Amino acid sequence: MDVTISQSTFERALSVAGRAVPSRATLPTLTHVLLQAEPGRLKVAGTDLNLAIITWEEALVSEPGGITVPAKPLAEFISALPDEPIHLRVHRETWTLQIVCGSYETAMKGLDPEEYPILPDLEGDGFALDPEDFRLAIDQVTFAAAADETRPILTGVLIRWEEGHGGGAGGAAALTLAAADGYRLSVKTLPVLRAPVAASEPGSTFSVIVPASTLKEVGRILKGETEPVSMMVLRGRNQVGFRLSRAAVLSQLIEGQFPDFQAIIPKRWETRVEISREALWKACKALSVFARETSNAVRLALIPGEGDQPGQVLLQSRSPEKGETRVAIDALVEGNRLEIAFNVRFLMDVLEAIEGDWVAFEMTTPQSPVKVLSVGDPSFVHVVMPMFL
Amino acid sequence: MPIRILDPGLVAQIAAGEVVERPASVVKELVENALDAGASRIEVEIEGGGRRRIRVADDGSGIPAAEVPLAFARHATSKLSSVEDLFRVTTLGFRGEALAAIAAVARVTCRTRAVGEDLGVELRIEGGRILAQRPLARPPGTEMIVEDLFFNTPARLKFLKGEGAERRQIDLWITRYALAYPHVHFVLRHNGREIFSLPAAREPRHRLAALYGAELADALLEVSEEADGVQVYGWISPPGIDRPDRQELVFFVNGRWVQDRMLPAAVLQAYHTLLPSGRYPWVFLWVKLPPERVDVNVHPAKIEVRFRDPDGLFRAVQRAVHRALRESTPVPVFQAAEIPVRATEFPARPVPMPSEDLAGEPAEERASPGLPPLRVIGQIQARYIIAEGPDGLYLLDQHAAHERVLYEALQAQRQQGPLPAQPLLQPVLIDVLPEEMSLLEENRGLLEELGFRIEPFGPRTVRLQAVPAVLSAEAILSVFQDLLLDLQESRRPVEGALEAQLIRSICKRAAVKAGQVLSVEQMQHLVRALERCAMPWACPHGRPTILRFPIGQLARQFGREE
Ligand SMILES: Nc1ncnc2c1ncn2[C@@H]1O[C@H](COP(=O)(O)OP(=O)(O)O)[C@@H](O)[C@H]1O
Numbered sequence: 001m002d003v004t005i006s007q008s009t010f011e012r013a014l015s016v017a018g019r020a021v022p023s024r025a026t027l028p029t030l031t032h033v034l035l036q037a038e039p040g041r042l043k044v045a046g047t048d049l050n051l052a053i054i055t056w057e058e059a060l061v062s063e064p065g066g067i068t069v070p071a072k073p074l075a076e077f078i079s080a081l082p083d084e085p086i087h088l089r090v091h092r093e094t095w096t097l098q099i100v101c102g103s104y105e106t107a108m109k110g111l112d113p114e115e116y117p118i119l120p121d122l123e124g125d126g127f128a129l130d131p132e133d134f135r136l137a138i139d140q141v142t143f144a145a146a147a148d149e150t151r152p153i154l155t156g157v158l159i160r161w162e163e164g165h166g167g168g169a170g171g172a173a174a175l176t177l178a179a180a181d182g183y184r185l186s187v188k189t190l191p192v193l194r195a196p197v198a199a200s201e202p203g204s205t206f207s208v209i210v211p212a213s214t215l216k217e218v219g220r221i222l223k224g225e226t227e228p229v230s231m232m233v234l235r236g237r238n239q240v241g242f243r244l245s246r247a248a249v250l251s252q253l254i255e256g257q258f259p260d261f262q263a264i265i266p267k268r269w270e271t272r273v274e275i276s277r278e279a280l281w282k283a284c285k286a287l288s289v290f291a292r293e294t295s296n297a298v299r300l301a302l303i304p305g306e307g308d309q310p311g312q313v314l315l316q317s318r319s320p321e322k323g324e325t326r327v328a329i330d331a332l333v334e335g336n337r338l339e340i341a342f343n344v345r346f347l348m349d350v351l352e353a354i355e356g357d358w359v360a361f362e363m364t365t366p367q368s369p370v371k372v373l374s375v376g377d378p379s380f381v382h383v384v385m386p387m388f389l
Numbered sequence: 390m391p392i393r394i395l396d397p398g399l400v401a402q403i404a405a406g407e408v409v410e411r412p413a414s415v416v417k418e419l420v421e422n423a424l425d426a427g428a429s430r431i432e433v434e435i436e437g438g439g440r441r442r443i444r445v446a447d448d449g450s451g452i453p454a455a456e457v458p459l460a461f462a463r464h465a466t467s468k469l470s471s472v473e474d475l476f477r478v479t480t481l482g483f484r485g486e487a488l489a490a491i492a493a494v495a496r497v498t499c500r501t502r503a504v505g506e507d508l509g510v511e512l513r514i515e516g517g518r519i520l521a522q523r524p525l526a527r528p529p530g531t532e533m534i535v536e537d538l539f540f541n542t543p544a545r546l547k548f549l550k551g552e553g554a555e556r557r558q559i560d561l562w563i564t565r566y567a568l569a570y571p572h573v574h575f576v577l578r579h580n581g582r583e584i585f586s587l588p589a590a591r592e593p594r595h596r597l598a599a600l601y602g603a604e605l606a607d608a609l610l611e612v613s614e615e616a617d618g619v620q621v622y623g624w625i626s627p628p629g630i631d632r633p634d635r636q637e638l639v640f641f642v643n644g645r646w647v648q649d650r651m652l653p654a655a656v657l658q659a660y661h662t663l664l665p666s667g668r669y670p671w672v673f674l675w676v677k678l679p680p681e682r683v684d685v686n687v688h689p690a691k692i693e694v695r696f697r698d699p700d701g702l703f704r705a706v707q708r709a710v711h712r713a714l715r716e717s718t719p720v721p722v723f724q725a726a727e728i729p730v731r732a733t734e735f736p737a738r739p740v741p742m743p744s745e746d747l748a749g750e751p752a753e754e755r756a757s758p759g760l761p762p763l764r765v766i767g768q769i770q771a772r773y774i775i776a777e778g779p780d781g782l783y784l785l786d787q788h789a790a791h792e793r794v795l796y797e798a799l800q801a802q803r804q805q806g807p808l809p810a811q812p813l814l815q816p817v818l819i820d821v822l823p824e825e826m827s828l829l830e831e832n833r834g835l836l837e838e839l840g841f842r843i844e845p846f847g848p849r850t851v852r853l854q855a856v857p858a859v860l861s862a863e864a865i866l867s868v869f870q871d872l873l874l875d876l877q878e879s880r881r882p883v884e885g886a887l888e889a890q891l892i893r894s895i896c897k898r899a900a901v902k903a904g905q906v907l908s909v910e911q912m913q914h915l916v917r918a919l920e921r922c923a924m925p926w927a928c929p930h931g932r933p934t935i936l937r938f939p940i941g942q943l944a945r946q947f948g949r950e951e
Pocket residue numbers: 392418422423426447449450451452460461465466467468481482483484485486487488489530531
């Protein structure tokens with residue numbers, strides 16, 4: 001292998017692929033990155049066997065070939081170099097990688113790339129998704145997934161396809177994404193630019209559970225992407241793949257039955273509030289400082305308007321030392337007056353995930369699930385369980 | 390000494406009064422008799438809170454066949470013979486009234502065989518009348534069965550509390566005696582179910598652990614002092630481990646649990662500023678003094694005593710407790726000897742011993758409870774926070790410090806009511822063992838107060854509907870497992886102990902973990918919150934939260950005499 005690549009490009013590639021490299025592994029090659037020179041480009045890949053991230057960067061390839069080298073030391077060394085062309089060369093007899101950049105030169109001991117896990121190609125027919133829509137959808141659902149490894153299914157995001165059940169704007173074809181951690185649920189419909197042939201047959205359905213951590217990685221790589229992304233389910237391998245213009249992510253699926261989330265979404269309300277997302281977020285932020293020692297609780301009083309008085313949302317948190325803190329925000333409150341309490345963290349999470357200026361809360365009783373919507377955006381529904389004080 | 394009827398002159402000197410007020414007093418008297426008989430194993434079985442049946446069996450000396458009826462006569466005792474004896478009582482009993490009083494208001498069966506006799510006796514006595522007596526083969530020792538207590542005094546029955554309350558009172562007495570006599574194997578059963586079986590413990594501390602949990606027992610400080618014939622020993626809680634009531638201020642005088650004003654006062658004075666107001670320590674203290682220096686003939690239930698020299702004893706107890714507390718430095722000063730300072734080569738100028746520095750600290754400074762304002766410098770190992778204070782460098786254990794902050798916050802919330810609960814969108818179904826099911830059922834009320842909502846859902850499944858809100862970021866199933874462990878562990882009848890244990894566990898789970906990287910803001914918040922704590926220097930489990938490196942010590946270690 002003999003390659004010349006710019007320092008900044010190589011650094012970026014290493015940091016992208018490096019996110020899939022475990023810091024410790026029973027198999028030594030797993031702590032390595034794979035470098036593979038192909039005509040006109042350098043492929044850099046990392047995997048922990050659950051997740052693989054592969055990226056391709058433009059490079060001057062004089063001789064194809066490959067090697068694996070310890071990921072962390074390589075990334076640290078490269079990031080310390082000046083932004084100048086880097087010349088990489090592999091000595092196959094000893095599997096060492098020689099790195100030359102300006103006046104810097106070093107050699108790193110590596111391993112035969114044949115020993116590295118085989119990462120399947122992601123060529124083929126998939127769901128084409130708009131990169132910006134997909135990134136937003138990922139942000140809006142993954143925060144509601146559980147970090148709790150004892151309930152593995154909830155650490156995943158359900159992705160469901162039902163041919164003909166568009167759900168997208170104007171009944172356009174769409175995927176449904178859902179995540180829940182036991183206390184809250186996020187559901188998002190994501191328009192599909194083009195469905196693969198196999199999924200376009202009438203009545204075709206499927207659903208898979210993708211680790212939320214995988215989707216977060218995809219979301220990270222999606223930043224700045226302009227080309228449509230292709231998502232494909234590798235049924236036989238129980239894997240899902242995402243193909244971007246210069247990268248690919250491959251991940252194991254989570255097996256099991258995702259809870260019936262439709263049943264959790266409240267169908268009616270007694271009190272409905274429309275409130276400025278930013279004003280509410282700021283109030284939550286201020287109160288969260290005081291709420292920290294009291295289980296993060298904030299109380300909300302929802303007061304409908306009367307006559308020419310606007311409706312109001314009164315927020316309040318209490319801490320043993322600092323006493324009580326209150327904030328009042330004008331809002332559109334319909335239905336009954338209601339007092340309810342939330343984990344302020346849960347509120348802030350959903351407010352940060354929503355994009356619109358106005359957010360709506362629909363509730364029935366202080367003990368029942370609450371529906372949170374972004375006003376004017378039917379593609380997103382969130383449900384959160386209030387707190388009992 | 391054989392059992393004999395006391396002469397009227399002596400009877401007149403004995404504190405008069407009723408001994409059998411409720412089932413617990415029966416249990417207390419029977420257990421005292423078993424202990425006086427030198428038992429090494431005592432089994433207590435209770436049915437219906439003691440109203441239906443009380444059985445106390447021991448392997449002690451037994452009662453000689455010929456003396457059994459006499460044992461049930463009024464003022465019949467084998468423990469006193471002269472007026473002088475009354476002033477140096479070494480047994481728990483001495484009034485000779487308990488068995489008579491019990492037999493007068495219940496149906497009693499006494500089975501006993503004296504050591505050295507070949508055959509035992511069974512005596513049945515009801516409302517004071519002997520119904521039957523027959524020989525019986527049995528091992529040495531005594532078994533007393535008291536059934537239908539107060540069957541012939543309906544007025545008394547009316548004043549009894551519910552089964553639960555009577556049961557708690559019984560448990561309290563057994564706990565006290567199990568603590569006071571750690572070398573005796575105690576077994577307690579209620580309605581056929583074993584509550585505990587405590588094998589003879591080599592050390593009182595092991596018994597303490599069996600009753601109150603190893604966690605508390607390990608955290609307690611040892612007290613041990615002896616001066617002019619008075620011995621004070623036992624265990625007390627370090628500052629930072631406390632409770633909202635005086636219930637666990639426990640004192641034994643010559644092996645007898647006593648209720649006294651002076652002893653708790655002496656202890657609390659020794660703690661003075663170390664406890665926030667309204668909080669009390671855990672104290673288990675044994676006082677041993679020559680029998681003639683304490684008068685136990687004050688109260689018919691023998692739970693009050695009078696000391697010959699109360700002032701001397703007050704000082705002895707206060708001194709003993711004070712010393713134990715002083716030896717546990719609140720903000721532990723880092724022991725510099727552990728740093729390999731030898732690396733710097735100044736052979737001519739030896740590194741001063743850190744102990745000098747310790748000795749040089751004024752005692753008041755170390756005993757003062759609050760923390761000075763600290764400035765956060767950073768985090769190391771994602772475990773410890775480095776901070777600067779006016780008097781040196783401070784290192785905080787982030788997990789222990791957060792545990793302390795949460796503990797005080799939750800305790801404060803508990804004073805006001807139940808802890809906030811975070812319900813689940815969909816309940817989680819969890820399979821449990823029948824044993825676990827009954828523990829969950831038994832403690833349902835307490836669990837709800839702490840934020841856990843758990844309902845049975847079929848014979849072997851429960852529905853977990855809510856968890857304490859502070860735990861909503863934690864793994865639900867692990868939280869539940871912790872809870873089951875705590876419930877199993879703390880099958881002890883000590884009131885309040887389970888709640889305290891559960892709160893400590895909640896704090897432990899909810900606190901930031903070692904290995905968690907914290908932002909500067911988070912660290913500042915934690916340090917501020919710790920500064921506000923009443924007892925900042927120990928986590929609820931008694932481990933230190935903070936270490937101090939005095940400026941002077943740093944200077945000396947760097948060879949910078951200033
Ligand atoms: N479990 C027992 N083992 C041996 N002797 C006992 C036991 N219980 C009672 N006795 C005998 O019966 C006597 C009377 O008991 P009691 O009425 O409790 O009076 P006291 O304990 O004050 O002597 C005791 O002094 C003792 O000799």
